[in-house]
Amino acid sequence: MNAHVAPVPAGAQPEPGWHTDGSPVRRPGRDTRAPAPDDRRQRLADLLRSARAGRREDLHQIVAELTPLLWHVARAQGLDAATCDDVVQTTWLSLLRNLDQIRSPEALSGWLVTVVRREARRASGAGIRERPVAVDSLESVPDDGRPVDEALVDGERGTALWRAVRQLPQRCQELLRVVAFVDRPDYESVAAALGMPRGSVGPTRGRCLAKLRSLLTSQPEWSVP
């Protein structure tokens, strides 16, 4: 599984690939400061086009690329792993009937996230299951095996990040968990699919991310690489 948001080392050019090597800008109308995600977007657009033309192996490639996003969307809804397994598969199968109406990677991820959340809510029965957030979740291991395996969060930085993110409101946790698996050009469409106001994740840092960042700055273990 690749990291979907390429880490940019601190101190790097704020617009890598833009000033230094003079490489042509692929899509002048879009945010082009992160060439790698943009390349990925172009690749997904190509895959989507050929998948819509009937090439199943390209559809399979799309499944491989976007299943992690859908998995984390479903899991962020608080369902157990077996149910999420079914929800994610049902969502992909539902796409078959709708593929010919979906024309861009942004529309694709927006559609998928919308449907996977709807399926997750259906599976959970009585709609939204809000979970109270323990302030110090590292000590409160979940009782039903549903949330993530915290024992696998290792390293001081990982622990610091985990501790900080668990202090956020539940919906911020859901949003950031999902956004972490979204390519940058997709932030807006996914935010919309999550019911967030447009523009709250894309062009601006957004409240959830700002809150997380301010929590992190108070943790000595966290330092930006």
Next chain:
Amino acid sequence: MTPGPEPARPGTGEPRDGADLAMAFGRQAAPPGSDEPIDEIDLAILAGLAGLYCRADPVPPELVERIQFAMELEDLDAEVSRLRDDSDLAPALARGEEQSRTVTFDSSHLTIMITISVVIDDTVRLDGWLAPPAALRIELRTSSGRLETDADEQGRFVIESVPRGLAQLVVRTSVDGAAGDDRSVVTPSIVM
């Protein structure tokens, strides 16, 4: 960008949680920096989160493979049935310990119940019931080809000598395959 067409089923009054979130935040001052453009520190935080969740809650192995198998389906317009949540889910998990299990799939107009039994020669026998009862064409897609049968008037069907592994049921709701209002029903892939 719009998130594409509305999903097939009408929503059931899904609450606008985004609006709730906006309201919740509206009651307090925005955290400092909310309006700053996203920068490399934010990207590093998001990458850290992705790594953290990848490690702590990974996509189950073979989920992608099961999905890809199910999506090889030829009938693109089929209705997707959902595994009923009281089904005995643990598909591959308890293999060898149990000799049969029953799984139910629901769709808008058809319920499919199957009992999967392992027989001596290590193949699988599948006993199925359709509700409401109907004599419909049943296909079982397996990794080594397609098995077909017809349900009887009581909606019962049996498929024998099913190879172990991934499989997916397709119930043809129009018997002769003619175009009609009724769509075929497919199940997610399950591990026999």
